[in-house]
Amino acid sequence: MSEQQVQSPLPGLFYLRPAPDQPPFVEVGSVVTADQSVGLVEVMKQFAEVKAGVAGTVTAILVDDAAVVGPGDPVMTIETSD
Amino acid sequence: MQKLLIANRGEIAVRIIRAARELGISTVAVYSESDQGALHVRLADESVLIGPPAAARSYLDMDKIISAAVDLGVDAIHPGYGFLSERAEFADKVVEAKLAFVGPTADSIRLMGDKARARSAAEAAGVPTVPGSDGPVDGLDEALAAAEKAGFPALVKAAAGGGGRGIRIVKDAKELADAIPVAQAEAQAAFGNGQVYVERFVPQARHIEVQIFGDGERFVHLGERECSMQRRRQKVIEEAGAPGLPPHIREAMTSAAVALAAATRYRGAGTVEFLYDAVREEFYFIEMNTRIQVEHPVTEMITGTDLVREQLLVASGEPLSWTQEQIEFRGHSIEVRLNAENPDFGFMPSPGTLKSMQMPGGPFVRIDSGFGPGKEVSPFYDSLFAKLIVWGETRDIAIARMDRALSEVEVEGVVTTADFLRKIVALPEFRKGEYHTTFLEDWMAAADAAGTGAGSAS
Structure with missing residues (x-):
């Protein structure tokens, strides 16, 4: 078991929900697969999905919805299941 | 004011x-x-x-x-x-x-923002709309009757779709019969609304729009713009006027746009967008934009007008500065949109600080930009950082000038679309003015397949 950080690959605005009126992609305690989307980053009006990268359990969400992020900024932590 | x-x-x-x-x-x-x-x-x-x-x-x-x-x-x-x-x-x-x-009244914005009401307003003003069903079709008989009006190939479109989503092309009545239930089910699943309508499919359609202006009492047009060079439905290059458009079509299209402005007692700058079928020589109303457009400078360049100044005057309660007869057209103008994007990597956004920004100059070259050396192109907004506009006495002169101007663009700190634009300007189809709304994406796909890479700077 180890903790992995999910980082925003791009600068922009980081969203925790696919749309304002929809539930968040994940919450603390959510069990995720490596290719599961955990957030969206908006850069110059284009949207890129951010994947978990590893399988495990979300242990912390480090940013608010629609937070300003830089490339490489940590956005959540996942405890890996292996 | x-x-x-x-x-x-x-x-x-x-x-x-x-x-x-x-x-x-x-x-x-x-x-x-x-x-x-x-x-x-x-x-x-x-x-x-x-x-x-x-x-x-x-x-x-x-x-x-x-x-x-x-x-x-x-x-x-x-x-x-x-x-x-x-x-x-x-x-x-x-x-x-x-x-x-x-800008116009809130009622004008509301009317033109509602697709169905805008279409009805156009029809009431005698402006041609795309042949097809009047609103959503209910069952196969209605779909077939609508396709009869539209002709084949026809489009089956989800009422709640948009931006190219929820559209299928059908070749004949049999394909239509097969497509209707599937399209309705898909639209229900994708958009939560199963309504579909049927309209004519125009292969190789051109997007041509007319600049109009009104003061609520008098209404004029300032000619048309050709905006068919598009990538993902975003305009890449715009021209005034539209190359090869027959004079009688130009006359009919600009008159139709003025008729719509007059019918809605329009105030301010507006653009009436048309889809043009060059094979049938027919045009159809798409929508009306109730604002100044990104590409307004090409119209200014061929008419010698200042459209933003006119917006301010009309909003101050002044009557329109020009009658239709006073608006004269001279030469040809082209605009390209310089974006902070990387054409070599799928047009990935390229925000950053402009370490240097050398823009072209010389006769009849105009730069409209909100940026300069040392300024930051931030990730939070549009990737457009400068518009480059040229004028020439003829289209050929304008094209040569645009090529020369693009060769002078030098930007450090962000990746730009300048080289990509220069390649489009060099294409024979662009030079001949023979392009349509899917041309650019088709060309890019072909270049990718041939390994010459539309985006690469070869």
């Missing part, structure tokens, strides 16, 4: 500030935290910080913008394009605050 607030940023905010200053109107810029050092802030007489970078909390915050305007004793608000420019609620709020809205 003594004092104007510009509810926008980037090149269009700069463009509006310039027009206001030439009229002796003082200007107020609004800006977000990430735009502190922006050019529009520096050029305005006054400026107000309105919120954090996210547009929803700054440039789209109606109440904050209006209260800033009231606090600073402004008497008019210009919304530019994008952001709040086509939000009827904003136009209403501006008027409720006893300020002038530089």
